[in-house]
Amino acid sequence: MKELINNLKGDKGIWSFVMLLALISFMPVFSASTNLVYVIGKGSTIGYLVKHLVHIFIGFALIYFVHKVPYHYYRALSKIAMPIVALLLLFTFMQGTVIGGANASRWIKVPFIGVTFQTSALAMIVLMVYVARYLAKIEDKPFTFKSSFFELWIPVFIILALILPANFSTAALMFAMVCMLVFVGKYPMRYLAMIIGIGVTGLTLFVLFAIAFPKAMPNRVDTWMSRIERFTTDVPNEDDYQIEKAKIAIATGQVYGLGPGKSVQKNFLPQSSSDFIFAIIVEEYGLVGGLAVLLLYLMLFFRFLVSAHKTNSLFGKLLIVGLGFPIIFQALINMGVAVELLPVTGQTLPLISSGGSSIWMTCIAIGIIISVTKKEEEVAQELAEKEERDAALKQIIDEHILREKQEEEAQATDVEEPSYSIKDKGKNPMSAVMGK
Template sequence: MVWTFFQGTVIDGANASRWIKVPFIGVTFQTSALAMIVLMIYVARYLAKIEGKQITFKSSFIEFWVPVFIILALILPANFSTAALIFSMVCMLVFVGGYPIRYLAAIFGMGVVMLGIFILFAKAFPDAMPNRVDTWISRVERFTTDAPDEDDYQIEKAKIAIATGGIYGLGPGKSVQKNFLPQSSSDFIFAIIVEEYGLVGGLGVLFLYLMLFFRFLVSAHKAKSLFGKLLIVGLGFPIIFQALINMGVAVELLPVTGQTLPLISSGGSSIWMTCIAVGIIISVTKKEEEIAEELEEKAARDAALQSIIDEHILREKQKEEAGEAGNIANPSYSIEGVDK
């Protein structure tokens, strides 16, 4: 992230400060996508480690929140939407993990204050942050006003595509607006889906994401360990929220953010990181199933062993009672033999 912050890169002459070019390979890589996964694993691990312990704000701030804020500070200048998504997901995860609400409220307030200071600094010294600060600030400002800009062109083309699609769409591959809409295969792919498959296709995509969200909830509920639960929530929920943000941008409910539609939009590092997150979730659920099966087998073995022991004790007791009866009938029978 430090390397990306100071180096960045340029793709086709455009500012691409979120990406770096991997040496000797020549491919570009968005480091914030990997940072989100690593940070969510770190948050889940920390919350699992402090489970049942008495924590203080000072200790948790130094050990936990300082690393989080450092990562967010490195992402924020070039990618506000990703930084906001990560911060909201971290807050959601620590809330689910049982972090004290009063501490969380203080952290949220500090985050808002630091964001305000950063905006004021960027406004006062525009040359100090030459990346995308002006871009995301202007997008928020223009979204709340009627001032025309290049984002309006994208939104208008997206709305035309959605309106043209109607109920059933124009048919697969018959989109017209994909020839005019910038980023039609990534940021605004949802508008093209609705144009080609109509309202039915758009609702179908939304339904698939909701089903995936439901599966994440079920897997988190079945997980036996707190770490497993938090890991599924921390890695799975951002995928769903990112999808909702992408759809919200396409229908102008949200300002243009540049968030892709997970598992659908074309892309490199984004699709790789999404697949890695899903793979980790599958690994957690598989491990939890194996642990559950081992516990069931152990319980079955213990029950069988206890049954054998009970049966053996019962036979010995019956032998002892039979021996005592024989000793009364035959006084010469050895008491020691009965005990044995």
């Protein structure tokens, strides 16, 4: 175990906060799983706990192996992975999986394993690395809006267009994060303003098309449109039930909560172990527990900022910003939905909510970030060792110069000192010299 810990390279703060969030997740997931067991009648609480443990274990294995790969390798991998991800998204969109009568075309089932996988989570990572690669490539190089539009923005819009009909919240989050990343990468503001205008226009046309031809679009479009309508008006909606139960859970928790496993609303709140797990945390651990979870995410965000500041290469900085910031914003969105600051989005609480693909993709993103910090630590260590070697060499050279100087002074003293014969012993040295 000690040897394994010693092999963990990179920013120790990021490692610590990620591990703490993963450890915190077990009790809420175990408690909230009773909704699936006793209300829906599916599985057992121990089974869900073990399943979550396996997901976390695989996630940390992914962090370990990903952080061992030098981060500059992901520059080339992103270019190769973009068309593969686009094909996966197209397949996911076209296969039209239906779960419980509702469209779930953001999920695909992995053959032979039977595990469902959300392809948009993988697309998020690949897209952010791709954008970081492009921005690092054009650093200090002249380029035009036309060249950047075809090389950068068309691939971005293709990915977003394949995600948008089935998962509006993820597409919106991805577009916002890409805009934030290109802003950090010093992409010209006038170009970015034009891209935002194109994006808003495209979204407007898509909504008008969905309204004009409702049968041409999957019913997920109706779902996210109704969520926005419910949030902006008082029209009754099925999301009201989820929000009301979440607010009751948060209000019941008060300051110190009801205690671990004593949540009542977990038996009535759908998605209590995933989308609305923050409400269960507040109900069981109170305002103190909710603020503690929020503080952990903010401290992780601070470590991302520190790591990005320490990184010397632009590609490394953009990787940390592009992969780290979405994790924090996703957590804030999840919490905002639970307290009705935002409309229902379906975003999970990273590293805490149950669900395999969500945990695994978050862990891959963290692994890449730690790979960047590991490289910077190695560079800093090499620099420190070089300075130590230079200091030792300088000391050796100084000692050698001092020794030579001492020898030269000793030789000069020997030449100037008068010599006496044996017969002059006992006489006045001056008289011996003068021949007296």
